[in-house]
Amino acid sequence: MPFDVFYGSEVHEIVARNPNSFLRVTRSESDFPLDAKPTQSEILERAKENLDRLIHDGVLVKDNEPAFYVYRLEGNGCRQTGVIAGCSLDEYEAGKIKRHEKTQPDKVADRTQHIVHLRAQTGLIFLAFHGTARIHELLDEAVKGMPLYDLGGDNGIRHTVWKCTNTADWIEAFAEVPSIYIADGHHRLESALKARDILRAANANDATAEFDHVLAGLFPSEDLTILAYNRAVADLNGLSPAEFLATLSERFNIEPTTDKVPARHGEIAMYTGGKWYKLTERVVAEEPSDPVDRLDVSILQNEILSPVLGISDPRTDKRVEFVGGQRGVKELERLVEAGDAAVAFSLFATTMDDLLAVSDAGKIMPPKSTWFEPKLRDGFIVNPI
Template sequence: MAKIIPFKAVRPTRDKVCLVTCRSYEEYAPAELAAQLDFNPLSFLHVIKPAYTNQEKVSFEKRYRQVHQKYQDFKSENILVKDEKPAIYIHKIVTKNQSFTGIIVGTSIDDYRNNIIKKHEETLAFRVRVLKEYMQYSEFNTEPVLMTYANNKNIENWIFERTQKLADFEFSTTKKEINYLWKIDDAIEIDWIQNILKTENLYIADGHHRSEAVQLLAQENENTKNTSQDYLLSYLISENNVKVYEYNRLIKDLNGMTKEAFLKEVSVNYLIENKKQLPFQPTEKHQFGMYLDNEFYSLVLRNEKQDFKTVLESLDAQILYKTILSPLLSIKDLRNDERIEYMSGKQSILELKTIVDEGEFEVGFFLFPSNIEEIKALADANLIMPPKSTYIEPKFRSGIVIYEF
């Protein structure tokens, strides 16, 4: 059911790839970003963040045109080179704790519209439009949408066989990750993988805004002959090869309540155990950790409160919202309320403790991570997760593979 296509990727040359690719610029601290831009002229950061020192003074359109021009400069200098034949690409990322291997392809915007590519997150119209305009003016995309497919032994065996050969490139990053890329341009092999994936639904794990932005771009240009906008740069990975982390919550105040009054209200829905100074992290669903006034607490949802009618109602992020964040702390808008912030589960709960102890926040909540089955069930039921419910790996580096519109 899912349609995939090969494409002519633009990629760094083998000798420059380790210098070109970069993390999302939002992940860099200001000093690190400045150092990269000052001392590494080959960094793809120069493309996605041109004239970074005065960008706040530049209009969106002018900035995006600068991105396009810098991208063309990288191509003219042979830092980036376009492949001669359409291909699909196997990409492997090895971190300290895990290895991820997936296939980079183009996926169909029609499949996205027709819910063959399934979604579980709501998008913000403003962010979608900004991304659409970025792609429209820059004329490329280098951040694939992470999609999962059902575990498939045939695909797994094929990937294993192909990755035994010498990679087109292999490089390490300053984060001690190793990246590999294999180009597959054999028409028979491409046809084989296309036929296998025709029987699959694909689930967006990360990249809902990018998907919607390309859909909008294709919609606005549907009368043109530019069919490249009908496809979405995607990284397809087996559902058993993704890592799902939780997002923990930091709240700035108790909505005018005393600590004692707040705990009394929480106890209506939860069995509370004071862990004192012993750090506590949930080990199963419907169990939450809380840090308040220099002490850790265990919160276990009372059995009589567990009458869930949908998968959304049983989701821990939704339970916390419905039982504490909204009714007790008056946090209604999880995206825009300035009293709440989020920390990914990759960060230690001791980091959250330190932030609360510094005084900007009064209470922190720790969640048990969701799993891929919950994400699929939500997507199948056309239900939407609360914002910041999952932090999903792998994360893709910019500049490895570029899809041109």
């Protein structure tokens, strides 16, 4: 799994069970006691030591011939098949790899240090593209062969990887793809770009440097699944429960419901005071021309979180908690029942068409608009730079 989907205690439990867990590279603070406060330099050095040990012990093996790697994730009712490859950072700078999310400078700086210190890209950027007949043909051919890896997972997802040495065919096929879209991994991609600039300055004569590319998993957009990224809010911004509902009723039709997940775009399910409510806008205006304004996360932010609950910047406001993916409505109910939140909102999931439209328009989505399942695994392929 990606390094950033685990809590600290979970990481310690995983590495205790498996000393070869790749989390010892991507989350090397797990090598220190939970109550320890290692410095950033100590964390980075431990990550490098752990990566070097995995290579020395033969857990990670260097592949000496150029290859693409077909990667399939299957389980829990979904299947997606893509390819692992190096993508040009120059093309990202030129706008051929399109983004939809802002990045936080501190997170980018942290991952940049990790890449530079280890001289390795240790995780996949999750990219999407409009599938072509030729690429689907290559994928179908690849999965007929003997896999390099075929592994199950604790969450019911099977991960299978095939090695493909017909690199010219893949390069030719992707030359037909006009644009590629970041599905998940904006911070990793921006970090790879900054690491490239640092390493390029120190290695000015290296014309074929690996740091000019970023390790990515590229998947046909039609195969991908986005789950809802829900919200829970700590308090009602000084309003009583009755005042809160009365204020909402000025903007929304409110009715009790047993449906905890909205059935369609424009509906919001709300949990507060031990009850679920369905919210629909009183005035249904013409569909906005801006693809960002059409998103359900934008409706929630612009009509409830900001004007009613006083959350103008959800990126920095600690009163809002984001609840993604499989944690679902049970986690929303738990937060409210435990007193950690006063109200929670279950949203209709952003679609891939939404994501592509926002990216093509050069716009930025609200934070935490998409949650992709299943998650790509770290550690299958590492790119030494």
